[in-house]
Amino acid sequence: MTKVWRKGLPFSVEVAPLLASMPLLDEYREPLVRLQGAWDSLALLGQMSGAATDMADTRTAFEALTGRLLDSLARRQLRNAVQQLQGRSQVAIDILVRNLFERTADVGFLAGDGPLRALLQADADGTADLAQAQALRQRFAAYVAKYSVYDQVVLLAADGRRLAALDETRCAPVVDDVRLREAFEPGRAFVEAHGPTALLGGASGLIYAAAVTALDASSSDKAGAPGLLCLSFKLEDELLGLFRALCAGVRRSVLVLKDAEGRVLLTSDPWQIPLGAPLSDAGEGQGWRLDFAGRDYLSCNAAAGGYEGYFGPGWTAQMLQPLQHAFADAPPEQADTRARHVDTRELFDDELRSIPEEARRIQRELSRSLWNGKLKSRTQSPSQSPAVATRGTGGGGNGSNGDGAGGNGSSSGFAVTLLNEVERTGQQLRQVFERAIAQLENGALGAVFDGAGFQAELAISIVNRNLYERANDCRWWALDARLQRALADGDATAATDVLSRIHALYTVYSLLLVFDNTGRVVAVSDPAQVHHVGRHLQGEWVGGALGLRDAGEYVVSAHQPCGLYGEDGHAPCLVYAAGVPDPDGAGLVGGIAIVFDGEPQFRSMLRAALPAQAGAVALLVTRAGEVVASSDARWSPGDRAPMGLVDLPSLPADRHVTGELDLEGRVQAFGLAMSGGYREYRRLTPPDPTDLAALVLVPLGPRLEVGGDDAAQVAFAPLPPIGAQVLDVASFLVDQQWLGLPAVQVLAALEHQRITAWPQAPVAVRGMLGFEGRMLPVLDLGELLFHQPCGDDAALLVCQTRAGQRMVVAVQQLGQVFVAGAEQLQPSPTRPGWAAQAQVHLLKGKGPQMLTLLDGDDLWRLVSGVAEQTPALPLD
Structure with a gap:
């Protein structure tokens, strides 16, 4: 997809000219740019101190995702606005064509009415009188009383003389209109003509006309038809109410009806788009943007879809909205409660759905990198013992957030x-x-x-x-x-x-x-x-x-x-x-x-x-x-x-x-x-x-399916350490429950890697994984503890026992690396199955949260049988 650069970011060609009218983009672009500036400052501090983890790839990934997000936002806003205008303009022209189809049938029916044909015959015979014309005018009134969509009905002689009219004050005595005489052509069922007409005293109208034959003429041969029936349809009366209804809820919008030459026949707002104005179409090639009288509009044009084989007079409907208002209404921030707990992914395109997933992936990679950095900073402390350290005076635990440096x-x-x-x-x-x-x-x-x-x-x-x-x-x-x-x-x-x-x-x-x-x-x-x-x-x-x-x-x-x-x-x-x-x-x-x-x-x-x-x-x-x-x-x-x-x-x-x-x-x-x-x-x-x-x-x-307890996904918040003995804990989430290992038993969090299957392994062992030249068994804690595998997106942690044996554990999500007081650990009252002889402790957090602290030596005993059968071969 072709991109152009605007405001330092790449955007699709169709939305680039419209960005200045999309305030929602700035609402998100500004905090993203500001946060990336803060990110650069942190990277500089890290380089100066020598304490930074590798942030370059993460920053580049977030920057690329920012461009994708804002471009998707812009294209989605344009798509929503265009669909709204396009749909309503299509409705306008299709409803009109359905309506006009009925008019073509009406004029054909009424042209065969006996009293009309009788008056024509009387006129041809020279016997017509005013009483007969008055009776026909009353008959026209009876018809129009049932069909209020007409404001004039006129019967004309072949030479254009008015024989009878619903409203004689508006109709000229003689109507000479070449457009209407086309109805006399053989095989022509009707004609429709729009514009100024003598039938309406020179006013503009939409006229339907059909030839009328005298009583003694052949109804199948209209070549010698002596008369013409004309119906005037209330086009403005019919459409303006519809146009107002369609424009409701679309700020400052205007809906117009255009003739085949593109001139405005009817407009819902003559102050914006006046009658008679030449109005060009807008389309995807112009980014749906139209400039009219010095004002920019978002515009959509619609031709008739046809009804019963009839497509109308060749007119189109066009809906326009000033560009400054087209994207002014931001979507609501509060979720619609009518669609809670519904999987709505099918409503959104693949790219839009992929953006939050990509953001979470980048965050997971960042968390892994930061986790490794914290592990490194703690386990390299000279005062740190293999499991428990004495609180020092130089870098004690940070009681405010539970993430201090222990004895570092x-x-x-x-x-x-x-x-x-x-x-x-x-x-x-x-x-x-x-x-x-x-x-x-x-x-x-x-x-x-x-x-x-x-x-x-x-x-x-x-x-x-x-x-x-x-x-x-x-x-x-x-x-x-x-x-x-x-x-x-x-x-x-x-x-x-x-x-x-x-x-x-x-x-x-x-x-x-x-x-x-x-x-x-x-x-x-x-x-x-x-x-x-x-x-x-x-x-x-x-x-x-x-x-x-x-x-x-x-x-x-x-x-x-x-x-x-x-x-x-x-x-x-x-x-x-x-x-x-x-x-x-x-x-x-x-x-x-x-x-x-x-x-x-x-x-x-x-x-x-x-x-x-x-x-x-x-x-x-x-x-x-x-x-x-x-x-x-x-x-x-x-x-x-x-x-x-x-x-x-x-x-x-x-x-x-x-x-x-x-x-x-x-x-x-x-x-x-x-x-x-x-x-x-x-x-x-x-x-x-x-x-x-x-x-x-x-x-x-x-x-x-709504989970019973979403609180488990909130980051575990440890209590401030109590007492002199402290322990660094590496926490993680498994089946929505917080678990942890002593930080000294965790060497690193790995990038996603391919796991080699090991058929003889217990169910909880997913296979083998290479690390620093050796193949290590991979233990799925979700399967082991809760019979719920952690899945393909599991985080992988390299652990080491006190004796130096290594393995990999798969967990659902990484948590914090924090310091806890050793005196705050409580033995777990229940140890079913594999944990009967294990060292399992509980650590209470802030509020109702509880973390279960495991021990790497206990986990190793579960996989040691497999590990002993596995040769310590170097990786290829």
């Missing part, structure tokens, strides 16, 4: 003090690394929970917008004069023809049907389902539709089987229905029912709302926990939700909650969002069992 002189005391300071500085460096990683992980976890909530809100928003269309469709089609006359006359053939034409325009349905006042099916849209004709429908929704007295009302079934959906007709589904008015007077002549093709359509909606996280799942559920739809094949409609959600029955409309739950051995972050309706659809309605909610699940990882 002032030179040894200075060496130990220096080594302690080196160790403390190394620990501080490691802690900075671990704190930075923890903070970054906490921020990433918080983003996962926030993202699950956002995606759940997005999913239910898409569902609400879609079902809004379904509720409107059934009422629109109930106004169709052809269906009304067919039902009134009992003409099944005519009704079938109308339903088939409508169904060809609206592909999201499984079946359309009309029924008479007894609930008997008169006609269906799909010839393959003609067996439903003559059947008497059952269900509350049937009587509900026939009981409606207002053309603005509709009914919807519960999500349950009704015999109209699925291969066997018994799959659960939603049916929307409305009464069909009698064309000759008051009352109804029957009803229209539309069976929503919910299984694939809902699945598509849910998948469109899924976060970009492997294994993420989205479900649509009722308040009772019944699955209506799922993005995952593990759950089918009618199943129960995979877990109990206590918030589900009582969650208020338009509210969402986040949390965690366990599913199939993994912890999942979840977002649950309850429907609040859309526009006139189910807005401000009381809670109902049929309310729908979206549930988004994002896998975090398996639940970790």
Whole structure:
């Protein structure tokens, strides 16, 4: 990966230009640089005194790790910010395209409406009058009352004359627009045009137009079509609310809609990005950075993903955030309690996961080096006896930290003090690394929970917008004069023809049907389902539709089987229905029912709302926990939700909650969002069992087993020595318990080395290891004492008995080398198994800690049988 140098450290090319906007980097760079400066001072003191251990490699390793850490932090911040902007801009354009797809179907349906065609015929015959135009204008108003997304409906003659308009005050008497006349081209189903138009008095709008044929013209040949139907979609009204919702929580962000030439058609903040401004794309090649009007932005552009084969007018959505705000919010320092004791390593890339491991490895190597230095300073003291020394007057034990020099002189005391300071500085460096990683992980976890909530809100928003269309469709089609006359006359053939034409325009349905006042099916849209004709429908929704007295009302079934959906007709589904008015007077002549093709359509909606996280799942559920739809094949409609959600029955409309739950051995972050309706659809309605909610699940990882006592991992803190007799102790950790050996019995801590297997050895003997020309047996204290091997990362200590025999012991982790009072040692009351004849003592530390002091001679007796069989051969 190509790197460039910034602030004395190497950074990836894509983040280098953005570093000045990332305050979190300085939060960690400054203490790391300061600690490395202190490290250099300590190294100089060590060289001057001759007491320093080798620190050059450790310093170089920490310096390299600093560069990796800060580069990873920068790239992670950029990735999080880009994902947020990219995801929201994609949502904006995809929701718009879904919406506009419905408009293409609406204009096609309404262009075949009988009264429109009758007025066109009358105009062609010269018999049209104002009363007929007024009646059509009222008909337009009835349609728009059910579809509030339109602000103008106009019928034009072929020469552009206005024949009828919803709002005549805004529409010019003659509309001459070459863009709209393209709808007359053979085979052209519709045209969409955006910009200033005489239909709206010169104002800009998004217009959908389709050719309309007179009653006696061939419906299949539009070459001689005498008219044009135009629908004006409330683009600004529809999108600004969506844009505001998507920008919420992203500081100072702005979302824009651009045309194919890159000019801004709509903006959530005209003070930042004005209408009509030419706005270029930004991408990975520019580091996602965009300069507009002298201000730097982080920017992401999204093209439509398409819906039912429709990709919209070729527009794109772009979300921008001022660079000074894009990285201003640092991740929280406190861990999210919703993800405690969860293995979240799968959420982070390999490099990020490797940094804390590398910091710990460097610290282990430093600890080993310092340990050897302390051992050397103590065991070389002229006043030190093989095991116990008398407290001297020149360099007595340091009562404040228990790490004094025992009987050593002032030179040894200075060496130990220096080594302690080196160790403390190394620990501080490691802690900075671990704190930075923890903070970054906490921020990433918080983003996962926030993202699950956002995606759940997005999913239910898409569902609400879609079902809004379904509720409107059934009422629109109930106004169709052809269906009304067919039902009134009992003409099944005519009704079938109308339903088939409508169904060809609206592909999201499984079946359309009309029924008479007894609930008997008169006609269906799909010839393959003609067996439903003559059947008497059952269900509350049937009587509900026939009981409606207002053309603005509709009914919807519960999500349950009704015999109209699925291969066997018994799959659960939603049916929307409305009464069909009698064309000759008051009352109804029957009803229209539309069976929503919910299984694939809902699945598509849910998948469109899924976060970009492997294994993420989205479900649509009722308040009772019944699955209506799922993005995952593990759950089918009618199943129960995979877990109990206590918030589900009582969650208020338009509210969402986040949390965690366990599913199939993994912890999942979840977002649950309850429907609040859309526009006139189910807005401000009381809670109902049929309310729908979206549930988004994002896998975090398996639940970790929580240890019973984490205190054992805290460094053993010895009490100040008491009495004249003192003992230097080399401490270490084994199976989370503190153990130790007399320091004079420990020669050195070794770097990680390959251990040669020894098949005849007892279980606790791992094999043989070469040291100073001899092969030494390796005793695993974890296996010996607790039947828990210390593992491949074990620290290796070379020990020597009083008689000079040598061996290696494997321990979990190195501790301190400290001085203790011999009088503080207490014989251990229990010595099971191998320790029955051993010299085992206990040493109490500060607080509840206790250290078990072993003896090298006892350990040697366990391996001496193997050692005696091993030839003392020099190493190759």
